[in-house]
Amino acid sequence: MxxxxxxxxxxxxxxxxxxxxxxxxxxxxxxxxxxxxxxxxxxxxxxxxxxxxxxxxxxxxxxxSPDIPFPWELGNMGEKVIFFYEVDSTQNVARELFIKRKLKENFWVIALRQTSGKGRLGRRWESPEGNFYGSCVIRPEIPIKEVIKISLLGGLAVFKTIQSFSPIYDVKIKWPNDVFVIRREPKKISGTIAEAFGEAEKIDFVVVGIGVNVKVSPLDISISLKDIVNNPSSVFLVEFTKKLIGYFAEVYGDFCEGKWLKLKTEIENNLWRGKVKVDTGRKSFSGICYGIAEDGSMIVQKEDGSFEMVYYGDTLIYS
The missing domain is CATH 1.10.10.10 (Winged helix-like DNA-binding domain superfamily/Winged helix DNA-binding domain)
Structure with a gap:
């Protein structure tokens, strides 16, 4: 559209x-x-x-007015938004439009529904109407091994957006890309995927995809913003979209200005630091999330007391 x-x-x-x-x-x-x-x-x-x-x-x-994030409902930020009612995946559409030069850097593709939403590690992201699904194309000047930082920035932007609706102490960023609500059992509210494109070690562009359960929780293991705020009737997708785009622009702007250590501190202050189980594909182990290293990797204190840096893999958390 x-x-x-x-x-x-x-x-x-x-x-x-x-x-x-x-x-x-x-x-x-x-x-x-x-x-x-x-x-x-x-x-x-x-x-x-x-x-x-x-x-x-x-x-x-x-x-x-319908609660639909049409570009004209998003203020000045709407000038950098292309809206669709339905796509297979905002990741695919953003990448294709950018390659065809029909989408500019720092522009967003936002959809009301996805038929084949992309999650990290090839997983499917369930995408019913009522939630946020968006992808933004950026061109950070970083080595490809540090793309994990971009996923963390997405998580931080979501965290800040959620807190702007209602301060909630049990919302935590989970390395490397998720936001969870930690209550009797951890439930996922958001995920970020950062797909880098280029040659060898040189990044040409990154497509950052963010999915957030705003009004609807599609799975038993997930939760929505509407489920956790003090006043569910205050949750509107248009307002959420406007805030999230603004917060992502803010944190990514800081990142481009060389303020990664400041951002890293903010992420760590809101990071899940409890029990984790890590599966890198080559090995798996359990321990405690100790923090984030300067390069964006996760520092895990293993059960034997030793420390290990995790650069890639799946992380499960336990409350």
């Missing part, structure tokens, strides 16, 4: 006018937007087909 920036801006301004004024004439709206009254009528008809509701008599009144 790609629209030009100018078109999206006019839709955004059209809605702003109706939200600022309970009733407004078509003539005044047309004058503000620099379009004809017939074009105003077309805007209203277009938006009605998308789920908006209007009272239209001599004046226009906005009655209801």
């Amino acid at each position: 790609a629209r030009g920036i100018n078109y999206n801006y006019k839709i955004r301004r059209f809605l702003e006018i109706l939200r600022e004024n309970e009733y407004e004439t078509g003539e005044n709206i047309a004058k503000d937007l620099g379009i004809s009254r017939a074009a105003v009528s077309k805007f209203a008809k277009y938006l009605k087909n998308l789920g908006y509701s209007f009272e239209i008599k001599k004046r226009y009144k906005l009655l209801e």
Whole structure:
């Protein structure tokens, strides 16, 4: 559902006018937007087909808006968003559009649903409507072995977004890419995947995919934001999307300015540091998550008291 920036801006301004004024004439709206009254009528008809509701008599009144993250609902950040109702995977679409030069650096592909959502290590990410599914293309100047830092940045952005809705002490970042709610048993609320593309040790670009259970928990082992906040009726996908894009831009901006150690400290302050079981594909072992090394790897204190750096693999946590 790609629209030009100018078109999206006019839709955004059209809605702003109706939200600022309970009733407004078509003539005044047309004058503000620099379009004809017939074009105003077309805007209203277009938006009605998308789920908006209007009272239209001599004046226009906005009655209801769908909780869908259309670009025009995301403020200035919407200028860097391409929205789809449904895709196979936002990761695939973002990569393909970027390669074809139809998607710029730091732009997002966001979808309401995914039919084949991508999780880490080839897993499927269940993607019912009501949650956040988005992928952003970035071009960090780092060696390929440090791409794990990008996954951690995604987790930090999600953590900060969740806390902005309601401070929750039992939300933790799990190395390298997840956010969990730790109660009687750990339940996953978010995951990040960072896919690097390039040659040998040189990264050309990274597609960062983030999935967050905002309104719906699709599995018994998962949980949603709506399940854990004090006021579930305050959870809106549009607001969540706007905040998450903003927080990711903030942490990635700090990263590009050389503030990794500051970010690492913030991640460690909110990191799960309890029992973990690590499976690298070559070996598995248990221990305690001790922290994160400067290169982004996880430091595990094993059951025999020794320490091991983990650069890749699957990590299970135990409360």
